[in-house]
Amino acid sequence: MGIKNQKQVKEKDKQNLQLNLELGNLGGKPKFTPIPTIISKRLSAKPTVVFDTYWLFAAERQKIFFKKLQNASMPWTKDQILSSYKFTNAYRASDRTSQYLIRHVIYRSDLPTSKEEVFFRIILFKIFNKIKTWELLEHHLGQIVYADYSFERYDKVLTEAMESGKRIYSAAYIMPSGGKILGYTTKHRNHLKLIEKMMGDELSKQLADASSMQRGFELLLKYPTIGNFLAYQFITDINYSEITNFSEMEFVIPGPGALDGIRKCFSDLGGLKETDIIRYMADNQESEFKRLELDFKSLWGRPLQLIDCQNLFCEVDKYARIKHPEISGISGRTRIKQKYSANSQPFDCWYPPNWGINQAIQESKITKFSSKQSFNQRSG
Structure with missing residues (x-):
């Protein structure tokens, strides 16, 4: 490798290090994990710093979901943006x-x-x-x-x-x-x-x-x-009903918010369509969470589907308005309208039976109850 190329690599590493230091905002340690380049057969899409934020947001929002489900006391996150504004769940x-x-x-x-x-x-x-x-x-x-x-x-x-x-x-x-x-x-x-x-x-x-x-x-x-x-x-x-039985990995259409989020996550799509980008996120979620050393807790074994990855782009568009104000999307919006207000009603969850996860939810509740009862008996 020539001297000029060596200097370019070192400079790139410094830039990646700086980006990852900036991304250590969700309670995790700074990570020296270079932002990847997505390669298609012909062209490559170029991720921005918001690309990593997408995965950090998904993992943290899912943590909040499980804490609410467990009736944990607030605060559920150290992230001030997630604490202050309303965002939908990682899973629609x-x-x-x-x-x-x-x-x-x-x-x-x-x-x-x-x-x-x-x-x-x-x-x-x-x-x-x-x-x-x-x-x-x-x-x-x-x-x-x-x-x-x-x-x-x-x-x-x-x-x-x-x-x-x-x-x-x-x-x-x-x-x-x-x-x-x-x-x-x-x-x-x-x-x-x-x-x-x-x-x-x-x-x-x-x-x-x-x-x-x-x-x-x-x-x-x-x-x-x-x-x-x-x-x-x-x-x-x-499709949540028994009228149809399609896979949520079959088809996706990006909404206006998702298009904004994709624009913020990528400076150049490299010839890929937005639907290709959403499918990349769904297909490569495990490796991306691993790359960032994120402990993403799935929905009782069900990975993020295309609809979820589409929705996450919409939510990250909003999140980035505060976290990355220097990166603009299509709409040009700079504020998040809806403030977060805690709902005092107890939260439970139940999903379409053909997903096959409701039994696992019930079993986890029984296990948790048994563990808590056993602990109380020992304490008494």
Whole structure:
């Protein structure tokens, strides 16, 4: 190796050392682990300092999840950004709204279990994506059953809620109104008509017959107000049920926040598509956590899926606004809007049965209880 090349290597090592010293913000020791270069068959993507932050964020956010699950006392993290602002879980299905959907909307022993009825409940819940709106409808209408559906009854409850100043839509993402196509000036009425159209088209049956997750996504994409982002989110939610049984490693669509996060993690994609980058993260998570000496605790053996890696890009986009303000994304946003406020309600989790992890969760609880009981007996 020539003298010039040796100097370049030493300079690169110094830069990597400095970057890794800066990354020691999540309670871990500074790590001299060079940021890798992702190689495709033709071109390479060039990671920034935010690339390592992606993995550090994922590991720390998952630690917080388990501490909350164990009812540990606060603080759950030393990271001031995670303590101050609201971020979703590393696993999408672990978030409270997803957990509510899975446990209290999809898998209900007191409600009809036909694919048509389950689809109706899912799409009704997801259009508004707000737990309080679902509970409001249940409170006024009783059981949410498509066989008893009435536009007038549902409209009355939602209209009265809006007139009393209640928000019926989640702030997580914006639902387009679709007024020009569906005919109403009030957004929720358009969405009720949208649901009616889906039910009339027997969309639940079409989805059940779909050969792939992408095909299910394409079926949803045909409907007014449903763009790429919503279609991907909706097919993921439907896939929590027994209507479909797709692998979450099969298909991914990056949302606007994820595109921002990818831009911050990579200065140059090197000719790769954003979907290729997300798949790289999912496929190489184990080696990346190992490279950074991070103890990432998976979801009872279930690794991060494409939807989770996509979501993490969105969350790291927000995190980097504070941690790496010098690195800009596509949107140019510099603040995080939602502050974190601790939820006093006890937190538990339960996942789609076909994931095969609910038994492991129960066994871990029994083991923990037995260990605690044994300790208390010894202490007494």
